[in-house]
Amino acid sequence: MGNGIAHVTALNGYETSIYDLSENQLDKAKLTIEKNLRRQAEKGLIATENVEKTMNRIQFTNQLFDALANCDLVIEAASENLEIKLSIFKELDKKAPSNCILASNTSSISITKLGAATQRPDKVIGMHFMNPVPVMKLVEVIKGYNTSKVVCEGIMDLSKKLGKIPVEVNDYPGFVANRILMPMINESIATLFEGVAGVEEIDQVMKLGMAHPMGPLQLADFIGLDVCLAILKVLQDGFGNPKYAPCPLLINMVQAGHLGVKSGSGFYQYASGNKELVVAERFKM
Numbered sequence: 001m002g003n004g005i006a007h008v009t010a011l012n013g014y015e016t017s018i019y020d021l022s023e024n025q026l027d028k029a030k031l032t033i034e035k036n037l038r039r040q041a042e043k044g045l046i047a048t049e050n051v052e053k054t055m056n057r058i059q060f061t062n063q064l065f066d067a068l069a070n071c072d073l074v075i076e077a078a079s080e081n082l083e084i085k086l087s088i089f090k091e092l093d094k095k096a097p098s099n100c101i102l103a104s105n106t107s108s109i110s111i112t113k114l115g116a117a118t119q120r121p122d123k124v125i126g127m128h129f130m131n132p133v134p135v136m137k138l139v140e141v142i143k144g145y146n147t148s149k150v151v152c153e154g155i156m157d158l159s160k161k162l163g164k165i166p167v168e169v170n171d172y173p174g175f176v177a178n179r180i181l182m183p184m185i186n187e188s189i190a191t192l193f194e195g196v197a198g199v200e201e202i203d204q205v206m207k208l209g210m211a212h213p214m215g216p217l218q219l220a221d222f223i224g225l226d227v228c229l230a231i232l233k234v235l236q237d238g239f240g241n242p243k244y245a246p247c248p249l250l251i252n253m254v255q256a257g258h259l260g261v262k263s264g265s266g267f268y269q270y271a272s273g274n275k276e277l278v279v280a281e282r283f284k285m
Helices: 002-011 023-042 049-056 064-068 082-095 111-116 149-161 177-193 199-210 216-223 225-239 248-255
Strands: 016-019 058-061 073-076 101-104 124-129 138-143 165-170 268-270 277-279
Touching: 002 016, 002 023, 002 049, 002 124, 016 064, 023 049, 023 058, 049 058, 058 064, 064 082, 073 082, 082 101, 082 111, 101 111, 101 149, 111 124, 124 149, 138 149, 149 165, 177 199, 177 216, 177 225, 177 248, 199 216, 216 225, 216 268, 225 248
Parallel strands: 016 058, 073 101, 101 124, 138 165
Antiparallel strands: 124 138, 268 277
């Protein structure tokens, strides 16, 4: 997600820094962004010269001070884990310029809680991009309890300048996108778990009957089953409602390391090095 966000900001003329502790991850980020830009150029979506111009706007660094120098906006895109994000926001608050807005690309974690870990809760906001970022138009803009109106309006305007369609929502578990999407995915997994239908059959019903571009089980693989599980736990804890309890099959798959595309195996198996899939045999009817 961080790669995609940097891709979009730099492509639209903003000087951008990608920060990661790992040099290896930074090298991968550079290769991924350049590859995706070239793919856009080959399809005629951007001018060929914009590939080099965009890459020149991106700084890749493992030095947080360098990444934050003269920064107006930070968009955090770390793992969907509250403790990790709280630690990041505390550090950003100490080191980022005082006027810098701190945004999170979280799928479900409370913006209000992240803001409370800083001395600038009025400047903390959610920017939930959809994956893949260069393609998907929606940005869910999440206003925390203390987020200022000025900051919210600024992020809405910026999102439009990035070629996105922002939708403002309030800060409650799962926001809108995942409060609706994750129970559907969870119910699809339960339908498989209870033997009602197989993987392909469930996905086909939703694609052909509900006009979904991708079935819910394949989508879960693309999101990451670990991320789906983390979001469902946020919903369950936040609302205290058993309807959000994750299906036992999902829990077992995550514990076994079958996380979807990222691990090469989830509800589908994935060919090495790409997202081409075949149905996992254990889920055949």
